[in-house]
Amino acid sequence: MSEPDTAPRFLADAMLGRLARWLRVLGYDTFYDPAGDDKELVALSDAEHRVLLTRDRHLVHFLRPRHPLLITAEKPLVQLREVIGACRLSPPAELFTRCLLCNQPLRAATAEEAATLVPETARGLPGQVRRCPHCRHIYWYGSHTRRMRETLLRELPDWLR
Structure with a gap:
């Protein structure tokens, strides 16, 4: 089971953008950059000790990333289950703590920002x-967030409670 301090960090290749968002x-x-080529992604995942999430068997076989996870499912939520199982992820204490756009940890908005x-x-x-x-995007618990939670x-x- 992974604790927040020891939780794996991920890098998703261009085919797994929706999985990256759910994570x-x-x-x-x-990390997710659909413009990165395979060699750059492998070098980055190796340098930053990230689990490389990919559906590309060729990438895993020939470029040999240090921490690959070959995803077999096509649907993002089934892919998410694969990652949870393979990496033995623990349920988070809370959802929506990272920016869905740029991956940065979110901070509480000031009263002025919220208003x-x-x-x-x-x-x-x-x-x-x-x-x-980082990107200044604002998040609140609206209908979109409720639907994602549901x-x-x-x-x-x-897994979740």
């Missing part, structure tokens, strides 16, 4: 407003 929802550090950047119709919703310190609970009922 970020769960709070796992997941000016969250749509007026969403300002009274429960839950913390967060902001990415999807995870439905797809991973024995």
